[in-house]
Amino acid sequence: MGTIYDFTAKTIDGSEKPLTDFSGQVLxxxxxxxxxxxxxxxxxxxxxxxxxxxxxxxVLGFPCNQFGGQEPGDAAEIAQFCSRSYDVTFPLFGKIDVNGAEAHPLFQYLKGEAKGVLGSEPIKWNFTKFLVDRNGKVAGRFAPTTTPKDLEKEIEKII
Known part of the structure; x- marks a missing residue:
């Protein structure tokens, strides 16, 4: 597959969303x-x-419970937590796996396009970030320790 626009994902409310809906955006x-x-x-x-x-x-948020069981809630609980605690308005998707045999195809693609430390593919922890350009191509992979604020220059380069 060539870009992230080749994928679909379930939103937090359970409906299928083609990622082509984000075509032309930096993600x-x-x-x-x-x-x-x-x-x-x-x-x-x-x-x-x-x-x-x-x-x-x-921003596209994909809840994942693969790291220390730190996302135990169901979709409604996750949506309520994000809204109540952080006033999240960016798109949230249903809980997925990002590693292993059941990894969501989108994350299989992202990991293949942008390797981690020492060329490793697996995601190491929550809040790993993938920056995607307007053409749907991966422009970078960032560790959980990279804060959103730290990404502003990278975003500004491609926006």
């Missing part, structure tokens, strides 16, 4: 969790979405 795709040390990054992700949204930028 930050993030595997998220509600009970993680990095969870406060929701605030920064929302700030990026609000700052650059009018310029064709979006």
């Amino acid at each position: 930050l795709v993030v595997n998220t969790a509600s009970k993680c040390g990095f969870t406060p990054q929701y605030e920064g992700l929302e700030a990026l979405y609000r700052k650059y949204g009018a310029k064709g930028f979006s």
Whole structure:
């Protein structure tokens, strides 16, 4: 597959969403969790979405429970937590796996396009971020320790 636009994903409310709906936008795709040390990054992700949204930028949040069981809730609980705790308005998707045999095809693609440390593919923890350009191609992969604020220069380069 050539771009992220070749994929679909279930939204947090359970409906299928073709990623072609985001065609022409700069995207930050993030595997998220509600009970993680990095969870406060929701605030920064929302700030990026609000700052650059009018310029064709979006954050896509994919809850994942594969790292320390830090996303135990169901879709309704996750949506409520994100809204209540961080006023998240960017698109959230249904809970997925990002590693292993059941990894969502989108994340299989992202990991193949942008390797991690020392060329490894597996995602190491929650809040790994993939920056995608307007053509649907992966422009970069960033560790959980890279804060949303740290990504502003990278976003501005391709927006």
